Amino acid sequence: MEQSFLDYYSLEPVTRWIHDTLCGVMPEGWAVFLEGLVLGVVILLAYAVLAVVLIYMERRVCGAFQCRIGPNRVGGKGGLLQVPADVLKILTKEIIRLKNSDHLLYELAPYLVILASVISFSCLPWHKGAGVLDMEVGILFVLAASSIGILGILLAGWSSNSKYTIIGAVRSGAMLVSYELSLGITVLTVVILSGTMSISGIVESQADGWNIFKGHIITLVAFVIYLISGNAEANRGPFDLAEAEQELTAGYHTEYSGMHFGFFYLAEYLNLFITSGIAATLFLGGWMPLHVAGLDGFNAVMDYIPGIVWFLGKTFFVVFLLMWIRWTYPRLRIDQVLNLEWKYLMPLSLLLMLIMVVLKVYGLVF
Amino acid sequence: MTDFTLLTVVVLTAIVLVAAALLIARLSAPRTFNPQKGEPYECGLPTRGTSWGQFHSGYYLYAILFLMFDIETVFLFPWAAVVERVGMWGLVSVMFFILVLILGLAYAWRKGALAWK
Numbered sequence: 293m294e295q296s297f298l299d300y301y302s303l304e305p306v307t308r309w310i311h312d313t314l315c316g317v318m319p320e321g322w323a324v325f326l327e328g329l330v331l332g333v334v335i336l337l338a339y340a341v342l343a344v345v346l347i348y349m350e351r352r353v354c355g356a357f358q359c360r361i362g363p364n365r366v367g368g369k370g371g372l373l374q375v376p377a378d379v380l381k382i383l384t385k386e387i388i389r390l391k392n393s394d395h396l397l398y399e400l401a402p403y404l405v406i407l408a409s410v411i412s413f414s415c416l417p418w419h420k421g422a423g424v425l426d427m428e429v430g431i432l433f434v435l436a437a438s439s440i441g442i443l444g445i446l447l448a449g450w451s452s453n454s455k456y457t458i459i460g461a462v463r464s465g466a467m468l469v470s471y472e473l474s475l476g477i478t479v480l481t482v483v484i485l486s487g488t489m490s491i492s493g494i495v496e497s498q499a500d501g502w503n504i505f506k507g508h509i510i511t512l513v514a515f516v517i518y519l520i521s522g523n524a525e526a527n528r529g530p531f532d533l534a535e536a537e538q539e540l541t542a543g544y545h546t547e548y549s550g551m552h553f554g555f556f557y558l559a560e561y562l563n564l565f566i567t568s569g570i571a572a573t574l575f576l577g578g579w580m581p582l583h584v585a586g587l588d589g590f591n592a593v594m595d596y597i598p599g600i601v602w603f604l605g606k607t608f609f610v611v612f613l614l615m616w617i618r619w620t621y622p623r624l625r626i627d628q629v630l631n632l633e634w635k636y637l638m639p640l641s642l643l644l645m646l647i648m649v650v651l652k653v654y655g656l657v658f
Numbered sequence: 659m660t661d662f663t664l665l666t667v668v669v670l671t672a673i674v675l676v677a678a679a680l681l682i683a684r685l686s687a688p689r690t691f692n693p694q695k696g697e698p699y700e701c702g703l704p705t706r707g708t709s710w711g712q713f714h715s716g717y718y719l720y721a722i723l724f725l726m727f728d729i730e731t732v733f734l735f736p737w738a739a740v741v742e743r744v745g746m747w748g749l750v751s752v753m754f755f756i757l758v759l760i761l762g763l764a765y766a767w768r769k770g771a772l773a774w775k
Contacts, residue, residue, distance in 0.1 A: 324663060328663065328666075328667040331664075331667055331671075332667055332668075332670065332671040332674065335668065335671050336671055336674075336675055339675070383679065383682050383683055383686065383687075384683070384686045384687050385683070385687055386687045386688050386689060386690070387680070387683055387684070387687060388695050388696070389696060390696050390698070391693075391696030391697065392696075392698070392708075402676055403672075403673065403676050406672050406675060406676050407669065407672040407673070410668060410669075410671060410672035410675065411665075411668055411669065411672065414664075414668045424664060424668065425661065425664055425665060425668060426661075427661050429735075432732075432735050450710075452698070453698055453708065453709050453710060454698035454699060454700070454705070454709055455698070455700065455705070455709045456699065456700070457709075458709055458710075458713065459713065462713050462714070462717045463717075465717065465721070466716075466717040466720045466721065469720070469721060469724040469728070470720055470724060472724070472728065473724065473727045473728065473731065476728070476731040477731060480731065480734055480735065480738050483735065483738040483739055484738045484741050487739060487740075487741065487742060488739055489735065489738075489739050541699065541701070546699050547698065547699060550683055550687060551679050551680060551682075551683040552680075554679070555676060555679070626774065627774030630720060630772070630774065631772070631774075634720075634723070634763075634767075634772050635767075635772065638727070638763075639760075639763075642756065642760070646753070646756070649741055649749055649752075650749070652741050652742060653741065653742070653745055653746060653749055
């Protein structure tokens, strides 16, 4: 297959041109500072806009699955202004100081949660040449960065000095660390198949077919395991027992009010997006267009659709799948959750990984 | 820009996001004092004793098991990236490594560490 379509929309010449032009009119330090500033603003905007879109989508999807209407009053027929109104409302709510909490850790927890999700958010491959953090060890870095969030959750629960929060925090700690194992091992399966850990490398290794088609039935099963454990990592769906509202009020963030609570809410939705984005990268080819062998005209048309459309389309498809799961299944109990991970998903994903190694060593993959 | 410059930018962005939103809230939100507001939330009842007490030890067991397997995954990553180059011999060595870990899991399972009591 010719590689020309890969460079068709590449953003790398553009960023290099901007850097060179800036270096021409000012010292390099200033140019890097300016670029960093612009980059930061872009990340912030993308983060905030995606959060609003995802919260709106969740409400509409939830309404549809439960045969309800969903938001439909504020801002015309579709309730489009409901979420922006909520954002304004939460920004102007009082932030309550607790009497007997561990204050330093209580204030630190939202920073850690947001930090984890912003770092992994900037690792996503939006487009060719547009991944912000694109390291050689990219996917391992994403796993490492997203586990900072667990620390934030544990700190939030522990420092609030309330019984609900501490139960919620240890529950979610045990669940998140457990599901990180099968998540890590399924990612390992893809790394074996692609032969690289860098995120752009994984995307580019799928130029001749997405991983989900390349690895026989194995990557398909790994994809399902990834979705289950990614759902648990994002604290959602049947695995939201860390904030089981019927038993624990709101779990680990019970004592947070106003915008303090807003950070946990924001991070929850962005983590959903990041989980789906990584799923799209690892299994569905990231920004790679869909190609069918033999249909040259079809492939050429697909190449004209820009990469970011492909990436967002695949990611929102996975987001929709996860929302579907969340609003369909009832919540599990903590022992059922841990049994599912340790007795079924983890041994199964180890087995899949070993089969994938054998296939790869003998060259049996496509 | 190098990876670490970019990482610094991203980390600063996250910190600025939280700090700026909190600043807006501090400036615009009402502030009233009421001693009841500082109490831990417990559906209206006053809390008895401290909450920094004991919790179920089962969580602790899972955390220990997790440590073992998480370190294993970190060791496997560099090998996974070069599976084709190290070939059969690498596969055999890693199989042995994984076998030891599976024995550990089987032992914990047999001992009842995975049963929720």
